[in-house]
Amino acid sequence: MQQAAIHDFLTHFFTASGCTLLPVPDSDVLKVKLNKEIDKLLMNRPFYWHYIEQTGGTPETATLVFRTDDKAEEGELIHFGSPRLHQIFDAALKLAPYIRLYQNLPPQSSSALEPWLAINAKISYKCDLKKDRICSIGLQLINGTLIDGFQDILDKLPLLPKMPDYCYTLSPLIRIGSGIKRIETFLESVLKSEPTGWADDAGKRWARDQELLDSFYEQQDPKPETYFQEKEAIREQYQPRILVQFINAGLFYLKSSTFLPGSIRDH
Known part of the structure; x- marks a missing residue:
């Protein structure tokens, strides 16, 4: 039940943030194409974004794959206590606390x-x-x-x-x-x-x-x-x-x- 709640939270967070959810065959896997704002918050690439903004280049945002079931083969396992989930909690507070x-x-x-x-x-x-x-x-x-x-x-x-x-x-x-x-x-x-x-x-x-x-x-x-x-x-x-x-x-x-x-x- 806890992992299902995490999956629902991630789906809601990335959808509300304007990211793109990509199709996956496994219901325990979430694949998301980040937009610029979320990429900056989650991917820790300040030099990349500085270069893109200084040169006017076309950015390529990251695609993340999460799995909430340790039996799934694809993606980063995310659960309560995982650093990535805490990072997303912090991002949610910065973006839209209300x-x-x-x-x-x-x-x-x-x-x-x-x-x-x-x-x-x-x-x-x-x-x-x-x-x-x-x-x-x-x-x-x-x-x-x-x-x-x-x-x-x-x-x-x-x-x-x-x-x-x-x-x-x-x-x-x-x-x-x-x-x-x-x-x-x-x-x-x-x-x-x-x-x-x-x-x-x-x-x-x-x-x-x-x-x-x-x-x-x-x-x-x-x-x-x-x-x-x-x-x-x-x-x-x-x-x-x-x-x-x-x-x-x-x-x-x-x-x-x-x-x-x-x-x-x-x-």
């Missing part, structure tokens, strides 16, 4: 579009081991409906940078700042309800190594500085913590009844 889009509806539909605030974040579970996942949460800014996995909905909707003809937007009743706080509270409650076995296991390994350290220095009183340094290193290695890193956010004007039938109707 976006505003409208759902494309049939002509003359005369529909009301409701405001949704969406936030994408990376959640990292850290101890002596590490696990990452992407979280996408959407908040309807009129009635407060919250949806976890909101990016999956957005990926299925046709979106435009300007409002389609014959449509109009409804004014939000929930301010953006208040909406962000609601999403933060929701995410905190989700994290608190998750199983803590990974943290409990880390605590046991922490106690084991601390016991070994104490036994090594048990004849020394007072303890030397090296003891406290090693004790702190053990704490830093094993202490369980959850980090949430913002990726991007957007304001989306959508006809909710097209993806939540029976839940939210036109106002």
Whole structure:
């Protein structure tokens, strides 16, 4: 599931950035022809671009091939923790930390579009081991409906940078700042309800190594500085913590009844 989320994120990122997705026979492989802007951000070729711009030459942007399944034969394996994925996260922050889009509806539909605030974040579970996942949460800014996995909905909707003809937007009743706080509270409650076995296991390994350290220095009183340094290193290695890193956010004007039938109707 995590690899599928990465594949969806990459598809969305490169498409929204104006790059060209090239056909591939394997659904776990993504082949993309970069445009100039993304090539500059990802390929680390400052001298090449300086030469092209100084001479007026025709640039040849790079083509990248990614695979999200280690069984696939073609492409660079990309996963949580891989340097390339972190590089793309950083590029997404530089390019478009915030976006505003409208759902494309049939002509003359005369529909009301409701405001949704969406936030994408990376959640990292850290101890002596590490696990990452992407979280996408959407908040309807009129009635407060919250949806976890909101990016999956957005990926299925046709979106435009300007409002389609014959449509109009409804004014939000929930301010953006208040909406962000609601999403933060929701995410905190989700994290608190998750199983803590990974943290409990880390605590046991922490106690084991601390016991070994104490036994090594048990004849020394007072303890030397090296003891406290090693004790702190053990704490830093094993202490369980959850980090949430913002990726991007957007304001989306959508006809909710097209993806939540029976839940939210036109106002």
